[in-house]
Amino acid sequence: MDAFAAFSEFESLWSRLCPDSPFGRDEKEAQRAIHEADRLEALWDQTEAAGELLALLSSDPLRLSRLNHHLQRLPRFPESEGLLGEVELFEVKKFLHHYTELLGILSPEARGTFALPAPPEGLLELLNQGRQSAESFYLADAYDPTLAEVRARLRTLGERLAELQARQLGRIEELLGLRFGERPFLVLPQGDLATAKEAHALLELEPYDEGRVLVKPRILGEAWALREELEGLLARERVEEAQVLARLGAAVQKALPVLVACRRGVGTFDLALARTRLARELKLVRPVLTEGPVRIRGGRFLPCEELCARLGLPYTPLDAEFEGPVTVIFGSNMGGKTVVLKTLAFLQSCVQAGLFVPALAFETRLYRQCRFIGEGGEPGAQGLSGFGREIRQVVEALAHREGGLLLLLDEFARTTSSREAEALLGALLGDLSRAPGLLALCSTHFRGLPRDPAVAYRRMAGLRRAALEGMAESEDLETRIRRIDGLMDYRLVPDTGEQGLSDALAIAGMLGLSVEIVKKAQTLLGHG
Amino acid sequence: MDCWQGMDGAVTAVTGFEKGSGKTTFLDLALARLRPAGPVALFSIGLDGAQKSPGGNIRVLPGDVVLSSESLVRASDTRVELLEALPPRAGLGRLLLGRVLRPGSVTLAGCEHLSLLAQLLRRVREEGWAHSLLVDGSVNRWTQVAALGDLGFVFTARVDRANLARIAARMRSLAILDRLPIEPDSQALRWEGPLTAASLESLPRDLEALSLEDATKVFLEARELTRLLARVRLSLRRRLPLRGLVVSLRGLDRADFLDVLGEAASYVVFHPCEAA
Numbered sequence: 001m002d003a004f005a006a007f008s009e010f011e012s013l014w015s016r017l018c019p020d021s022p023f024g025r026d027e028k029e030a031q032r033a034i035h036e037a038d039r040l041e042a043l044w045d046q047t048e049a050a051g052e053l054l055a056l057l058s059s060d061p062l063r064l065s066r067l068n069h070h071l072q073r074l075p076r077f078p079e080s081e082g083l084l085g086e087v088e089l090f091e092v093k094k095f096l097h098h099y100t101e102l103l104g105i106l107s108p109e110a111r112g113t114f115a116l117p118a119p120p121e122g123l124l125e126l127l128n129q130g131r132q133s134a135e136s137f138y139l140a141d142a143y144d145p146t147l148a149e150v151r152a153r154l155r156t157l158g159e160r161l162a163e164l165q166a167r168q169l170g171r172i173e174e175l176l177g178l179r180f181g182e183r184p185f186l187v188l189p190q191g192d193l194a195t196a197k198e199a200h201a202l203l204e205l206e207p208y209d210e211g212r213v214l215v216k217p218r219i220l221g222e223a224w225a226l227r228e229e230l231e232g233l234l235a236r237e238r239v240e241e242a243q244v245l246a247r248l249g250a251a252v253q254k255a256l257p258v259l260v261a262c263r264r265g266v267g268t269f270d271l272a273l274a275r276t277r278l279a280r281e282l283k284l285v286r287p288v289l290t291e292g293p294v295r296i297r298g299g300r301f302l303p304c305e306e307l308c309a310r311l312g313l314p315y316t317p318l319d320a321e322f323e324g325p326v327t328v329i330f331g332s333n334m335g336g337k338t339v340v341l342k343t344l345a346f347l348q349s350c351v352q353a354g355l356f357v358p359a360l361a362f363e364t365r366l367y368r369q370c371r372f373i374g375e376g377g378e379p380g381a382q383g384l385s386g387f388g389r390e391i392r393q394v395v396e397a398l399a400h401r402e403g404g405l406l407l408l409l410d411e412f413a414r415t416t417s418s419r420e421a422e423a424l425l426g427a428l429l430g431d432l433s434r435a436p437g438l439l440a441l442c443s444t445h446f447r448g449l450p451r452d453p454a455v456a457y458r459r460m461a462g463l464r465r466a467a468l469e470g471m472a473e474s475e476d477l478e479t480r481i482r483r484i485d486g487l488m489d490y491r492l493v494p495d496t497g498e499q500g501l502s503d504a505l506a507i508a509g510m511l512g513l514s515v516e517i518v519k520k521a522q523t524l525l526g527h528g
Numbered sequence: 529m530d531c532w533q534g535m536d537g538a539v540t541a542v543t544g545f546e547k548g549s550g551k552t553t554f555l556d557l558a559l560a561r562l563r564p565a566g567p568v569a570l571f572s573i574g575l576d577g578a579q580k581s582p583g584g585n586i587r588v589l590p591g592d593v594v595l596s597s598e599s600l601v602r603a604s605d606t607r608v609e610l611l612e613a614l615p616p617r618a619g620l621g622r623l624l625l626g627r628v629l630r631p632g633s634v635t636l637a638g639c640e641h642l643s644l645l646a647q648l649l650r651r652v653r654e655e656g657w658a659h660s661l662l663v664d665g666s667v668n669r670w671t672q673v674a675a676l677g678d679l680g681f682v683f684t685a686r687v688d689r690a691n692l693a694r695i696a697a698r699m700r701s702l703a704i705l706d707r708l709p710i711e712p713d714s715q716a717l718r719w720e721g722p723l724t725a726a727s728l729e730s731l732p733r734d735l736e737a738l739s740l741e742d743a744t745k746v747f748l749e750a751r752e753l754t755r756l757l758a759r760v761r762l763s764l765r766r767r768l769p770l771r772g773l774v775v776s777l778r779g780l781d782r783a784d785f786l787d788v789l790g791e792a793a794s795y796v797v798f799h800p801c802e803a804a
Contacts, residue, residue, distance in 0.1 A: 075613065087598050087622040090610040138609040138629065158631060182560035184553060184587075187776075187802040209688075209779040234605055241602075 003393075007372040007408070008345035009303045013282075014353065017274050020071035023263050024270030031271070031354050035366055035403075037289050043272070043354035044286050047279060049113045050272040053106075054280075067105050070098040071270050073135070079260060084249035090137035092252050092259065093127035097134045099262055100124060114272065116265035120255030126248065139241050143248070147240040150233055157230050164223050172202050172217060185216040275355055284356035287347070288363045293323040294344070294439060298360030301343040305358075313482065316490040317359070318343045322441065324456045326433040329443045329492070331460030332503035336490040337443035338374075340460070341408045344441060345372065348406060365439070368403035371396075374410030386415045394428065401435050409442040418446060426450035445504075451497065461489035463503045477512070484510050531682055531772030531797050532561050536660055539649060539679035540771060541573075543665035545695060549684040550776045550799050551664070556587050557800050558662055558682075566659025567627075569593035569652050571645060572636035573665050573673060585635055592628045593658045595648065597621050597637040606632025611657060612648070614639060627657065636664055646676045671722065674744040680769040684799075687785065688778040696788045697750040699773050703792035704753055705743035706770035711763040714739040718765075722747050728756065737761040742768050772797045 005011065014032075019025050034040055057064040077091040078084060084092075096119050103111060103118070110116075130140020141148035173179050175198045178186060187208050193199040193215065201218070208214040219227075252259075278284065282302065299318040308315040318340060331337040350357045351364055373393045390412060397407055412428075413421035425442070426449050432440045433454035451457070464487050484507060505525075509518040534540070535558065542558065544551035555570070562568045570586060572595060588594060588606055597620040601608055608626025616622045620637050625648060628634075639645045645663075652658050665673050665681075673679070683702065687695050716737030719727075723740060724747045731738070738760050740746065748756065756762065773792070776799040777785055786793040 085598050085622065086602075086610060087613045087624050090624075091613050132609070136609045136611050136627070138607065154630075182557055183801045184556065185801055187799075189803070209777075211779075230605070238602065 004345060004370045004372040004408070005349070007374070007410075008342060008349045009301075010346055010349035010353070012303050013278075013346075013350065013355070016281075017271075017278050017355070019267075019270040019274040020068060021074040021266060021270045022076050023074065023267030024071070024274060027267040027271040028274070034352050034354055035368055037366060040289065040351065040354055040366075043275075044356070046114065046268065046272040047275045047354075047356060048286065049110070050269070050276040051279070053110055054273070054276055063105055067102065070102040070105070071266075071273075074098045074102075074266060077259065077263075079256065079263075081253060081256075083246075084252055085245065086137065086139060089127060089245070089248055089252065093124065093137045094135055095259070095263075096120075096124040096127065099266060102266065114265055114269035115261075116269060117258060117261045119262055120258040123251060123255050126251055139244050143244045144240055147237065147244060150237045150240055154230065154233050154237065157226055157233065161223060161226050161230070164220065164226070165217070168202065168217055168220060168223075176202070178203075178215070180217065185214050187212050187214050279356040282358055284350070284358055285361065287351045287357045287359075288361070289351075290363045290365065292363065293321050294365065295322075295361065295363040296320045296344070296347065296359055297362070299343045299347055299362060300358040301339055301346050302358050303346075304339055304342070311482070313485050318492065320344075320458075320492050322439060322456070324433065324454060325435060325438050326429050326440045326442070326452075326454070327456040327458055328429065328449065328495075329441060329458050329460070330445070330447065330495050331443070332462040332488070333445075333507045334484055335460035335462050335488055335503065337460055338410055339490070340492055341372075341410055341441055341443055344406075345370070345408060365437075366404060367406040367437075367439070369397070369400045370406045370408075371400070372408045372410070373397065373412060374408070387413060390415075401438055404437040405435075405439075407432070407438065407440040409440065409444075411443055411445065414445070418448075422446045422448045422450070426452065429455050447497075457495040457497065458492050459495035461491045461493050463487050463506055464489055480510055480512065531774070532558075534680055534769060534771040535662070535682070536562060536565050539661040539663065539676070540682055541663040541665040541673050541676070541679055542682045542684065543670060543673075545683060545685040545698065549686050550774065550801075551684045552585055553801060554682070554684050554774050554799065555662060555664060559586075559588070559592065562660040562662075563589065563591070567591045567593060567657065569595075569658030569661045570636055571595045571649070571661065571663045572638040573642070573645065573663060573669055585633060587631075587633050588628045589631050590628050593625065593652060594628060594634055595623065595625050595636055595638070595645075596634055597623050600635045600637055601626065604632055604634045606630050606634050608634075611655075612651065614644065614648070625652070625657075638664075642672050642675050649676060671744045674742055674768055680771040682772045682774060683770075684774040684776075686776045686778060687780060689780065692780065692785070692788065696785075696792075699789055699792045699795070701746070701748065701750040701753050702743070702770055702773070703789075703795055704750070704757070705746055705764075706795070708740075708743070709763045710765070710767045711739065712765045714763050714765065716761070716763060719745075721745065724748070725752055728752065731760070735760050737763070739763050739765060742766040743770075744768065770795060774799055776802060 017028060019028055031043070057067065073094070075091045075094050077095050078088045100119055103116060106116065127137065130142040132138065132140060139147070141151050169180055176193070180186060190211055190213050193205070193213065199205070203215045204218050206214045296318050299320070300315070305315045320340065329337050329340055347357045347359060347362050348364060348367070348370060351362070352366065371393070373390055397405065413424055425444065425446060429440070429442060430452045432438060433452060505518050505521050509515065542551055542555055559568050559570070570592065593611065594608065597617065599621045601624070606628055607630045608624070608628050610624050610626050612625040614623035614625065617637060617640050623637055623639065639648065649661060652661060663673065663676065663679070685695050714737070716739040717735060718739045720741065722745050740762065742764055746753065773795045774797050775785070782798065786796065789796065
C-alpha cells in the first residue's frame with residue numbers, strides 16, 4: 001500500500017465494497033485508480049441505475065432475493081482455448097443457468113444499461129440433456145446413442161454380477177451358515193471351517209492370526225468372465241465419453257466470445273449493485289467533476305466519524321473550498337489539521353475508485369498522481385533521516401506533477417530548524433503555486449512562513465478558550481483527551497495571519513503538564 | 529458402544545491409528561449402515577489419490593456424494609453427477625464433488641486446504657445433498673481436522689501383542705479426554721495451542737484448573753495426562769465427541785484386551801468383519 005492510500009485509510013471503505021460474484025470481485029480490483037472522467041461518469045451512472053433497480057425491487061423482496069441468489073452462485077468458467085473436461089462443462093452450464101435466470105429478473109432497459117448480452121443460443125440446452133438438474137452436470141446417455149447403448153450393457157452386466165453374487169452369498173449362508181451381508185470379508189476361528197468341504201469351493205481363505213482365518217466369497221468362473229466383459233465395456237465407455245466431451249467442448253469454445261461478454265456484463269452489474277448498497281448504507285453522494293475549485297460540503301472522513309460515534313463524541317463534517325493550487329492550513333495541536341488532509345484524501349480516493357463520496361457535496365478534479373508526505377509516509381533509503389526522507393519524497397512527487405498532482409504535506413520539515421524550515425517551505429509552496437494541474441494542501445505550525453499572494457491560508461478554528469476552566473487535576477488522560485475534543489472547534493476558517501499562537505501551551509496544560517511550567521512558558525512568550 | 533447412532537446425521541472423521549487399521553473396510557460398512565437414514569457424503573483429508581488404486585477403493589452406490597477428482601472418477605467404474613467444482617490439486621487435476629449415479633468403486637481425493645473442505649462440508653449440509661458426512665482422516669492431522677467445525681471422531685486400530693501397550697495407552701488417553709467436562713466460559717487459565725510434555729513445565733506450580741480448546745490439542749502420553757489430572761482440574765471449551773474405537777485384534781483375546789483398556793473399554797467396537 002502506498003503512503004497516500006495508507007494515510008487516507010481508504011482501505012477501510014474499500015473492503016466494505018462486496019460484490020456477490022467472482023466477476024464483480026474481479027471488476028472491483030480492476031477499478032482501484034481511475035483517471036478518465038468519462039469512465040468515472042459511466043460508473044456513477046451505473047451506480048444510479050443500480051440504485052433505481054434496487055428501489056424498484058424493494059417492493060418485491062422475492063425477486064430481489066432471487067437476484068442475489070443467482071449472482072452469488074455464478075461460478076468462474078475457463079476462458080482459454082483448449083480441451084474442456086466435465087468439470088469445465090459443469091462450470092459453463094452452471095454459469096449459463098444462473099446468468100439466464102438473472103436476465104429473466106431484469107428489464108430490457110436494465111440489461112442494456114449494464115451491457116448484459118443474451119447468452120449463446122442453444123448452449124444451455126445442449127449442456128442440459130438427459131434428466132439433469134439445473135445446477136449439476138453429467139455426460140448423460142442422451143448425448144450419444146452409442147454411449148447409451150454401452151451404458152445399457154454395463155447396467156445389464158452389473159445386474160447379472162449382482163445376481164451372481166447374491167446367489168453365491170445365499171449358498172454360502174445355506175451351506176456354511178455364514179452371513180456376509182455388506183461385509184467384504186469375515187474373520188473366523190479356524191476350526192469353524194475345517195470340516196466343511198464346501199468352504200474351499202465357495203470361499204477364499206487366508207490365515208489371519210494364530211487361531212483365525214480371513215474368508216471372502218470366491219469369485220466364480222462365470223463372474224470372472226462377466227468382469228472381463230465389464231472391463232472392456234468400461235474402456236469403450238471412456239472412448240465414447242471422450243467423443244461427447246470433444247463435441248460439447250467445441251460448442252463451448254465457439255460460444256466463448258459471447259460467454260466472455262456475459263461475464264463482463266455481469267461483473268459490471270454486480271459491482272454497480274455493490275456500490276449502490278454501499279452508498280445507501282453510508283449515505284454517499286455522487287461527486288461532481290470540475291475544472292474549477294475543489295469544494296467540500298459536509299465531507300466526512302468515515303474512520304474518524306465512526307470512531308467518534310463509538311466514543312460518543314460529536315463529529316464535525318468538513319466544509320472547505322480550495323480555490324488556488326496551494327493552501328496552507330495552520331491550527332492548534334489536536335485541532336484537526338491532519339483530519340482535513342485525510343478527509344480530502346479519503347474523498348478523492350472514493351472518486352478515483354468510482355465510488356460515491358461521504359459528503360453532502362464534493363466537487364473535484366482528477367489527479368494522475370496522489371502523494372502524501374508526512375509522518376508514516378513511505379520508508380526512505382537507509383541512512384536518511386526523517387527530514388532527508390521528506391525531501392526525497394518531495395523530489396519524487398515533483399517529478400510526477402505532469403498530468404495532475406494532489407500533494408498533501410502534513411507538517412513538512414517539522415524535524416529540522418524552524419527558521420530554515422519556514423524558508424524552505426515558503427520557497428516550495430511558492431514553486432508549487434505556479435504548477436498547472438496541481439492541488440497542494442500543507443498543514444503546518446510554522447506561523448512565520450513568508451506569505452505568498454498565490455497561496456491561500458486557512459486555519460482550524462481551534463480551542464474555545466472561554467470554556468477552558470474547570471479541568472480537575474485528578475482527571476485521567478482519557479477524560480482530558482475527551483475534554484479537549486469537546487472544546488475544539490474543528491471548522492476550517494480563513495487565516496489572516498493575526499492569530500499567532502496554536503494553543504500549544506493550553507493543550508499542554510490540559511494534558512497534565514504542571515501549571516508552573518505552563519506559566520513559565522507563557523511568561524517567556526510574553527503572554528503571562 | 530453404538531457408534532452408528534452418533535454418526536447418523538452428523539459429521540464424523542474416521543481416522544486410522546496407522547496403515548492397515550481397517551479404516552477403509554470400516555468406511556465401506558459405515559456407508560452401508562448410514563444410507564438407510566439418508567444419503568451419505570464421503571470426503572478425504574490430505575490424501576494423495578495417486579497412491580491408491582486408480583480404479584477406486586471405496587464402494588459407492590447411487591445417491592452417495594463423493595469428493596474426488598475428474599481423472600480418478602473417469603478411471604473408475606462409477607459415474608457421478610457433478611455438484612461442485614473445486615480448484616485443481618497437483619497430480620490429481622480438477623477436484624469435484626459428485627453424486628454417484630452408478631454403483632462402483634472410487635478413490636477419494638482431499639482438498640489442498642482444510643478451509644476449503646470446511647466450506648464444502650457446510651455447503652453439503654446447507655444444500656441437503658447428504659444426511660450423514662464421513663471424513664477419511666489421517667491420525668497425524670487430527671488437530672487440523674478439528675478446524676472443520678462440529679464433528680465427532682471414530683478411530684480404527686489393528687492391535688496385536690507388539691503394539692498392544694502403545695495402542696491401549698492412546699485409547700485410554702482418548703477416553704479420558706472425551707470425558708473431560710465441557711466449559712466454554714471457564715474462568716480457569718486458558719491454554720491456547722497444543723499442550724505437550726514440554727509445555728507442562730511452563731504451567732504454574734500452584735495451578736488448580738486449566739481450560740483447553742478441545743481434545744485434539746492434547747499431545748500427552750496417558751501417564752502424563754493422568755499425572756496432570758491428579759493435580760489440575762482440566763476442562764475443554766469445545767466437545768469433539770469420540771464416537772468409537774473400532775478394533776481389529778490379531779492374536780489377542782477380546783476379554784484380555786478389554787481388561788487392559790480399563791475404562792476406555794466402553795468405547796470399543798470390534799470390527800464388524802470379525803466374528804465374536
